[in-house]
Amino acid sequence: MTAPPLLSLREVRKSFPAGPGRRAGRRTVLDGIDLDVGEHQCVVLVGSSGSGKSTLLRVVDLLEDVDDGQVLLDGVDVADPWVDADAVRARLAMVFQQYNLFPHLSVLDNVTLAPRLVHRRPRGEAEEAGRALLAKVGLADKARGYPDQLSGGEQQRAAIARALAGGPELLLLDEVTSALDPELVGEVLDLLLELRAEGTTMLVATHEMDFAREVADEVVFLHDGRVHERGTPAQVLDDPQRDRTREFLRRLR
Numbered sequence: 001m002t003a004p005p006l007l008s009l010r011e012v013r014k015s016f017p018a019g020p021g022r023r024a025g026r027r028t029v030l031d032g033i034d035l036d037v038g039e040h041q042c043v044v045l046v047g048s049s050g051s052g053k054s055t056l057l058r059v060v061d062l063l064e065d066v067d068d069g070q071v072l073l074d075g076v077d078v079a080d081p082w083v084d085a086d087a088v089r090a091r092l093a094m095v096f097q098q099y100n101l102f103p104h105l106s107v108l109d110n111v112t113l114a115p116r117l118v119h120r121r122p123r124g125e126a127e128e129a130g131r132a133l134l135a136k137v138g139l140a141d142k143a144r145g146y147p148d149q150l151s152g153g154e155q156q157r158a159a160i161a162r163a164l165a166g167g168p169e170l171l172l173l174d175e176v177t178s179a180l181d182p183e184l185v186g187e188v189l190d191l192l193l194e195l196r197a198e199g200t201t202m203l204v205a206t207h208e209m210d211f212a213r214e215v216a217d218e219v220v221f222l223h224d225g226r227v228h229e230r231g232t233p234a235q236v237l238d239d240p241q242r243d244r245t246r247e248f249l250r251r252l253r
């Protein structure tokens with residue numbers, strides 16, 4: 001029997017209130033999503049603003065409940081009542097568009113907070129590992145600095161170091177370069193390419209098609225909460241079969 005993929009979504013549905021008050025009804029944001037991410041794989045979500053990419057990542061990171069369908073980690077539905085949600089969260093880490101570093105903590109304390117509080121690692125050990133991670137992301141000299149003393153690109157690299165600190169099995173990346181000035185985008189993408197080359201398992205939402213082309217095992221084009229087209233980067237980005245995918249890519253050029 002073959003092992004299940006690390007992450008599987010099966011017929012996942014999610015809706016939100018379409019406006020204030022009950023009469024506004026609900027808007028379907030994920031409309032029956034099927035998706036697999038195998039160990040050491042990188043799946044990249046692309047699609048227009050509002051197509052559901054962030055919501056999909058938030059569902060995987062247990063920040064949103066699904067209305068219907070399953071989110072399976074190693075074949076186990078994370079919504080099952082006997083599943084320990086904290087244990088699931090410890091296997092995942094998400095990096096957000098806006099870094100979300102704690103402004104009152106040093107860079108090193110941001111990186112070591114979860115290992116110390118959640119994983120109960122002794123301070124010395126957590127700091128040693130944290131410094132190694134900061135060196136890896138090119139911030140060895142910023143360990144004692146504070147987030148507001150860092151550029152956007154440095155803050156995002158610190159956020160990536162923090163995400164890696166718990167040793168996640170799956171890294172979720174939500175438009176991590178969207179808030180950066182264009183000249184800082186490259187330094188973050190280079191770091192992600194390095195992580196990818198090391199075999200880090202990733203589920204990524206991005207508008208950076210060149211990056212998608214370089215890292216993705218599979219590109220998934222979302223439209224209106226559905227998988228509209230999927231395949232290798234060459235298939236979806238260079239030879240799309242559907243008009244909507246072509247139109248989306250044309251608008252990006």
Ligand SMILES: Nc1ncnc2c1ncn2[C@@H]1O[C@H](COP(=O)(O)OP(=O)(O)OP(=O)(O)O)[C@@H](O)[C@H]1O
Nearest residue numbers: 016017029047048049050051052053054055056175
């Ligand atoms: N908590 C919420 N309450 C109501 N509507 C929401 C909520 N979160 C997301 N939505 C709506 O769901 C839709 C999909 O949003 P989502 O952020 O997942 O899209 P996206 O593809 O990530 O867009 P972008 O590329 O702009 O980040 C949008 O119309 C959004 O307004």
